Amino acid sequence: MVILRIVSRAIAAAIFFAAAPAFAADNYQTDIGPTPKNGRQGANVQGRGTVLATLDNNKFSLQGKFSGLSSPATEARLHVGNVMGGTGPAIGGLKIPQAQSGEISGTFTLTRDQIAALKLGKLYVMLDSQSAPKGNLWGWFQPEHVTVPPGVPQMDHWYIPNILEDESNDPAKKRNS
Amino acid sequence: MFKGRGKVSMGAFAAAVALSAAGAAGLWASHALAQPGVVAGPFTEAQAQAGQAVFTGRCASCHEAGGETVRLISSGFTDVWRARTTRDLYTRIKTTMPFGNPGSLSEAETASVVAYILKGNGAAAGATAFTPATDVSINTIIAARRDAYAGYVSLSGMPAATGITFPGTVAKYTPVTEEMLLNPPAADWLMHYQNYAGWSHSPLKQINTKNVQNLQLRWVWSLDDGERQQITPLVHDGVMFVSTAINNKVQALNAATGDLIWENSLGPRLENQVNATARAMALYGNQLFYPASDATIYALDARTGKVNWKFKISNYGRDKVGGMMIADGKLIAGLGVCDEASLQDRCFIAAYDVKDGHQLWKTYTVAYTGEPGGNSWGKMTNAERSGADAWIAGTYDPKLRLIYFGTGQAKAGQNGIGDKLFSNATIALDVDTGKLKWYHQTAPDEGLDLDEVYEKILVDNGSQKLLLSAGKPGILWKYDRTNGQFLDYVPMVFQNVFTSINRKTGRGTYRADILKPEPGNSRPSCPAQSGGHNWPAASYVPEDDVIIYPLMQICVTSRGDMIGNFEAPASDGYLGRLSAYRVKDLKPVWTLQQRAPFLTSSMTTAGGVGFIGDWDRTFRAFDVKTGKTLWTTRLGTTAQGFPTTFTVDGEQFVAVPTGYNGGSPQIRPSSMFAFERNRPLVGHAVYVFALPKAQ
Numbered sequence: 001m002v003i004l005r006i007v008s009r010a011i012a013a014a015i016f017f018a019a020a021p022a023f024a025a026d027n028y029q030t031d032i033g034p035t036p037k038n039g040r041q042g043a044n045v046q047g048r049g050t051v052l053a054t055l056d057n058n059k060f061s062l063q064g065k066f067s068g069l070s071s072p073a074t075e076a077r078l079h080v081g082n083v084m085g086g087t088g089p090a091i092g093g094l095k096i097p098q099a100q101s102g103e104i105s106g107t108f109t110l111t112r113d114q115i116a117a118l119k120l121g122k123l124y125v126m127l128d129s130q131s132a133p134k135g136n137l138w139g140w141f142q143p144e145h146v147t148v149p150p151g152v153p154q155m156d157h158w159y160i161p162n163i164l165e166d167e168s169n170d171p172a173k174k175r176n177s
Numbered sequence: 178m179f180k181g182r183g184k185v186s187m188g189a190f191a192a193a194v195a196l197s198a199a200g201a202a203g204l205w206a207s208h209a210l211a212q213p214g215v216v217a218g219p220f221t222e223a224q225a226q227a228g229q230a231v232f233t234g235r236c237a238s239c240h241e242a243g244g245e246t247v248r249l250i251s252s253g254f255t256d257v258w259r260a261r262t263t264r265d266l267y268t269r270i271k272t273t274m275p276f277g278n279p280g281s282l283s284e285a286e287t288a289s290v291v292a293y294i295l296k297g298n299g300a301a302a303g304a305t306a307f308t309p310a311t312d313v314s315i316n317t318i319i320a321a322r323r324d325a326y327a328g329y330v331s332l333s334g335m336p337a338a339t340g341i342t343f344p345g346t347v348a349k350y351t352p353v354t355e356e357m358l359l360n361p362p363a364a365d366w367l368m369h370y371q372n373y374a375g376w377s378h379s380p381l382k383q384i385n386t387k388n389v390q391n392l393q394l395r396w397v398w399s400l401d402d403g404e405r406q407q408i409t410p411l412v413h414d415g416v417m418f419v420s421t422a423i424n425n426k427v428q429a430l431n432a433a434t435g436d437l438i439w440e441n442s443l444g445p446r447l448e449n450q451v452n453a454t455a456r457a458m459a460l461y462g463n464q465l466f467y468p469a470s471d472a473t474i475y476a477l478d479a480r481t482g483k484v485n486w487k488f489k490i491s492n493y494g495r496d497k498v499g500g501m502m503i504a505d506g507k508l509i510a511g512l513g514v515c516d517e518a519s520l521q522d523r524c525f526i527a528a529y530d531v532k533d534g535h536q537l538w539k540t541y542t543v544a545y546t547g548e549p550g551g552n553s554w555g556k557m558t559n560a561e562r563s564g565a566d567a568w569i570a571g572t573y574d575p576k577l578r579l580i581y582f583g584t585g586q587a588k589a590g591q592n593g594i595g596d597k598l599f600s601n602a603t604i605a606l607d608v609d610t611g612k613l614k615w616y617h618q619t620a621p622d623e624g625l626d627l628d629e630v631y632e633k634i635l636v637d638n639g640s641q642k643l644l645l646s647a648g649k650p651g652i653l654w655k656y657d658r659t660n661g662q663f664l665d666y667v668p669m670v671f672q673n674v675f676t677s678i679n680r681k682t683g684r685g686t687y688r689a690d691i692l693k694p695e696p697g698n699s700r701p702s703c704p705a706q707s708g709g710h711n712w713p714a715a716s717y718v719p720e721d722d723v724i725i726y727p728l729m730q731i732c733v734t735s736r737g738d739m740i741g742n743f744e745a746p747a748s749d750g751y752l753g754r755l756s757a758y759r760v761k762d763l764k765p766v767w768t769l770q771q772r773a774p775f776l777t778s779s780m781t782t783a784g785g786v787g788f789i790g791d792w793d794r795t796f797r798a799f800d801v802k803t804g805k806t807l808w809t810t811r812l813g814t815t816a817q818g819f820p821t822t823f824t825v826d827g828e829q830f831v832a833v834p835t836g837y838n839g840g841s842p843q844i845r846p847s848s849m850f851a852f853e854r855n856r857p858l859v860g861h862a863v864y865v866f867a868l869p870k871a872q
Contacts, residue, residue: 036741
């Protein structure tokens, strides 16, 4: 099941990124997973999805899928958080079906600050559902990177988001990415 | 805790039912323990009910997970709080909770949580509302619960036996010498990390990358369920020593067959969840040293299990023996769970004489006023300074005559006070005197529980004498272990606590909103308190100069109703990661990820094979050069503890403990897995594998 998810995500990424222009566009991706919960809330906060996106100048286009919700989705939005892994105000709404699975899409014209926030990993998708009206799935956009099935080793280098200024300013010392 | 087996007295049965109900149904079920005639508590039913809602929204993500732990309803609470007042409890919660955002609960919310906890522990609601000024001795309103626990009997219906409960003698036992610890025999696993350098690596190579897929279960030995099960099965002369923290039972087993040789039920038996964990026993001479959950170190005759001597290293509260080791013929132990604001509860590392347990030296890890580092605690009084527990065993460089320990976070965890020395640090002590030689603090002045207490791995790279360490932020630090000079670092998981790290000093700069929370905004911490790295230790493979770290990718956030744990950004839902780095230059070598976090240490061998177990019951062998999985098997419950390997009569075995209970590395994923994955909440054991006899 997980391998299927990874493979389908890779195919979707290939199609999506292949359709994007080869110049000037930056590709992003996020795996949207369950929002914070404790054991009691677990049944209401289920599901997973993948959203791919392209930034072409200031046009941010995103498209993805979600499934496995324990109740129909109600609303999804693009947000900008205070930090990668943090929350913040909505930029705008995303198109989703009122269903437990389906596609998610949207297009935005980002401001300069929002583009800067995107490059710092602060932009995230939030999807609500009937049983989790304050957040069911979320995920922060990352630059396009390789993902692998569980248990499959990656050799020599791999992607880990990094907010450390020293490292990001000195490519020679940048590791793991 | 109370499994049905044999006859049980009606009184015990009633207690068992009540306690089981409390565990199954949560805090509210325990009110059944309140007895008629108990003095009404200083709170109302409405407050207690309101407190349940607050607890669920703001506290449960840490204090309760997956319905399997009810951490504030046990003797773990009553032992600490019965001698105090409701006002003390109110103040503690109001000033230190919730995690990451202390002081954010209103007075009414705090009062309701106090009411909820008191009721959960057996106090009866009354007509008078609880206020911040309410000051009643807790012991006077929760006595009924203590009475209920007092009726414990063993599963057989008889009072739980203590002392030697299975007599026997090891037929042939060679005293463990300092020379053996300096150069550990390949056949044995004599100490927590196999060698003084903390490598968790064995020179054995009978089991290798070509035949490991043939491993078979040779024997399994069940251990008493309950409490945190994170043991290291020590092996010497074909004898395996194991223990259970719930009742402080120590056993010697035939390491080839799993037959019991002797058993000593030291006691006391504990109710659930009081932070007891006997990770590291120690062997020296003819003695086996056991860190009991009541802060007592026992010196047992390793041949018979009989007690030679015992020494209680702390008489305060719920203190525990933390990390324990032998170095230079001395027994070295840290104090753990020493986190109460009291002059009597001050964390330390101390050396004891192996002959009789008398103290040789003691070094405190919390600096008081007037001492070196004493100014780093701001305006906090000495009594208010606590934490910096040394709860993980240290390592030792016999040539430098230095022992290396880590320390945990300061208590209470708040930012903006001062560095709070010597919390969250790697420290080097003179083995002869205990004098502090150097320290390096990786998370000064923090309130996010960023322990740096874990294994200190010693590696020589040419003339460089290195120390490698990783704490909860998941950053691998490299030091010169002769003087503590910071050399290099590499983040092994996503972290958003630090925005920069000074490459000359190694000191990190916290994200601005950690030091000064932004009203209305979330305050996430990646990693969460479960840590990017935690007690499951790394291993070092000298043949490849590779260090292999078990890692976890969980974040936590706090903002109103959005408190709880979540998958780290870009983790793709993989909570567990296992990563290898070359020590020489910290270059990434390989990594693998999976949904379930790893909850054993990484244990490697000269056969090129590594072993590791996870939350989801999988125990795997991997190629240390590539990370490729070579063999897996499923165990009865979560693999948890420190795998070891050894030989008996020339045959190599691999041992792995299992246990379902544990601290934040086990609780947080359990909360996140609720309704997704399951594992039995029984099954503490040690499993032993070997190749088929014909091989």
